[in-house]
Amino acid sequence: MKKTVLVSGGAGFIGSHVTVELIEAGYDVVVADNFSNCDRTGYEGVKKITGRDDLPLEIVDFCDMAQVKALFAKYPIDAVIHFAAYKAVGESVAKPVMYYKNNLMSFLNVLEAAQDKGGCNVLFSSSATVYGEPEAVPVTEKTPRQPATSPYGNTKTMCEDILRDTVKASGGAVKGILLRYFNPIGAHPSALIGELPRGVPNNLVPYITQTAIGKRECLSIFGNDYPTPDGTCLRDYIDIVDLAKAHVFAVTRMMDGKMKENCEVFNIGTGRPLSVLELVTAFEKVNNLKLNYRFAPRRAGDVTAIWADPTLANTEMGWKATRSIEETLKAAWAWEKHLAGK
Ligand code: UD1
Numbered sequence: 045m046k047k048t049v050l051v052s053g054g055a056g057f058i059g060s061h062v063t064v065e066l067i068e069a070g071y072d073v074v075v076a077d078n079f080s081n082c083d084r085t086g087y088e089g090v091k092k093i094t095g096r097d098d099l100p101l102e103i104v105d106f107c108d109m110a111q112v113k114a115l116f117a118k119y120p121i122d123a124v125i126h127f128a129a130y131k132a133v134g135e136s137v138a139k140p141v142m143y144y145k146n147n148l149m150s151f152l153n154v155l156e157a158a159q160d161k162g163g164c165n166v167l168f169s170s171s172a173t174v175y176g177e178p179e180a181v182p183v184t185e186k187t188p189r190q191p192a193t194s195p196y197g198n199t200k201t202m203c204e205d206i207l208r209d210t211v212k213a214s215g216g217a218v219k220g221i222l223l224r225y226f227n228p229i230g231a232h233p234s235a236l237i238g239e240l241p242r243g244v245p246n247n248l249v250p251y252i253t254q255t256a257i258g259k260r261e262c263l264s265i266f267g268n269d270y271p272t273p274d275g276t277c278l279r280d281y282i283d284i285v286d287l288a289k290a291h292v293f294a295v296t297r298m299m300d301g302k303m304k305e306n307c308e309v310f311n312i313g314t315g316r317p318l319s320v321l322e323l324v325t326a327f328e329k330v331n332n333l334k335l336n337y338r339f340a341p342r343r344a345g346d347v348t349a350i351w352a353d354p355t356l357a358n359t360e361m362g363w364k365a366t367r368s369i370e371e372t373l374k375a376a377w378a379w380e381k382h383l384a385g386k
Contacts (some may be wrong), residue, residue: 046070046071046072047072047122048071048072048119048120048121048123049066049071049072049074049121049123049124049125049295050073050119050121050125051063051066051074051075051125052077052104052106052124052125052126052127052128052150052154053077053126053128054073054075054077054127055075055077055079055082055086056081056086057082057228057239057240057284058127058169058225058287058288059075059077059086059125060086060087060089060090060237061237061284061287061288062127062288062291062292063090063099064090064094064232064288065289065291065292066291066292066295067090067099069292071292073099073100074100074115074119074121075087075090075100075101076101076102076103076104076106077101077102077103077104078103078104078128079103081130081131081242082240083240085237086240087099089232090237092234092236093234093236093237102115106128106150106151106153107145107149108153109153109156112154112156113160116157116160121161121164122164122165123164123165123166123167123299124154124158124164124166124167125169125291125295126150126151126154126167126169127169129146129147129150129151129169129199130142130147131196132196132246133194133196133246133345134194134246135196136194136199137194137195140195143195143196144195147196147203148202148203151168151203151206151207154166155207158218159214159217162217163214163216163217163219164218164219165219165220165295165299166218166220166221167222167223167291167298168203168204168220168221169223169225170200170203170204170224170225171197171224171225172224172225172227172280172311172313172350172352173192173194173196173197173200174189174190174192174197174200174201174204174224175188175189175190175224175350176189176190176191176192176193177190177347177350178190178347178350181349181350182280182315182351182352183311183351183352183353184353185224185309185310185311185356189204193345194345207220207307208220211306211307212307216306219303219306220307220308221297221303221308221310222307222309223291223294223309223310223312224309224312224352225312226282226312226350226351227247227248227281227282228283228284228287229247229248229281229283229373229376230249230284230285230371230372230373230376230379231284231375231376231379232375233285233375233378235381235382236382238375238379238382238383239284239376239379244260248279249281249373252324252327252335252376253376253377253380254380255336256327256333256335256377257380257384262338263335263336263337263338264338264340265320265321265324265337265339266320266341266342266346267340267342267343267346270349272319272348272349273319274322275321276319276321277319277320277346278348278349278351279317279318279323279349279350279351280313280314280316280317281314281318281369282312282313282365283365283367283371283372283375284372285367285375286314286366286367287312290310290312290357290361290363293357293361294310294361294363297361310354310356310357310361311353311357312354312363313351313354313365314351314352314354314365315351315353315354315365316351317351318369323369323373324337326369327373327377330370330373330374330377331373331374331377
């Protein structure tokens with residue numbers, strides 16, 4: 045019997061890529077989204093890539109328990125992957141109530157529905173942001189979390205704790221995996237799905253591709269006076285398809301009863317630090333173009349250097365990032381060109 049995975053926020057950047065990988069691995073997927081922060085491009089792209097024209101789509105506001113209940117009543121859900129959340133750091137500082145309300149309420153409703161059905165496998169999309177400015181790099185899952193520097197980051201930390209407590213109280217009927225993503229970038233090799241930020245991008249790679257295509261005039265590199273080899277920040281950029289595949293490993297681990305604890309946490313990164321300048325240079329090289337960029341002051345709240353020790357995900361889950369930065373940056377550029385109709 046095929047197992048069913050509910051993907052909340054399944055039409056978004058990460059959700060759409062995860063949906064493709066789950067379908068290709070043989071799962072039935074229910075995509076649920078309220079399209080508050082994306083249009084239908086991701087959902088339509090997934091259908092094209094997978095040839096699944098009948099892919100179920102439910103327009104659901106996860107903050108509304110009645111809608112969540114109806115969803116759980118309609119499908120035989122074996123696992124939930126929860127992405128439905130707001131994700132802009134700056135906006136969360138300006139609108140904390142909106143962020144706490146949306147990101148906490150939607151997850152609480154998922155957990156309540158999981159409890160009500162007598163148990164479920166729940167995978168939560170956490171972030172390296174929970175490590176703050178780490179004292180030592182790379183970070184392992186045992187690296188202490190730091191107080192969050194934004195309401196967005198705080199919702200990640202809080203949801204981690206909420207899932208842990210729920211799993212514990214359920215006596216293992218609810219099982220949880222927390223995946224802490226580093227910096228997801230790139231796009232599907234088909235160029236049919238990718239990142240579609242609304243307005244001016246906050247994240248580096250969409251800003252780079254939009255500058256290259258001419259939508260933005262100039263990329264600002266925030267800070268070149270950090271204590272790093274070239275003065276720019278170090279991050280662990282993880283290909284979106286590699287990251288999506290990690291979800292298949294995690295869900296299968298839960299379904300197959302392979303978990304060592306009822307709530308587990310894994311870093312999802314490459315283990316390879318790259319500076320902002322290295323990333324920009326690699327983008328120029330692999331795509332054979334010149335990018336208009338300048339050095340600008342540091343951005344408030346940025347950490348100097350963070351990258352993953354992904355050993356646990358490699359050895360325990362059997363997942364490993366395989367795509368090169370060249371492939372990833374080519375895919376990001378192909379996606380931007382696809383959007384521009386080029
Ligand atoms: C950011 C969030 C993080 C969130 C993640 C989700 C902050 C402080 N952190 O991570 O909480 O989980 O996005 O994707 O916002 N950069 C530039 N110019 C730009 C944009 C970025 O130089 O126009 C630099 C940044 O200073 C940073 C690096 O590029 O050093 C990566 O930035 P970004 O893509 O925004 O990711 P993070 O800040 O690491």
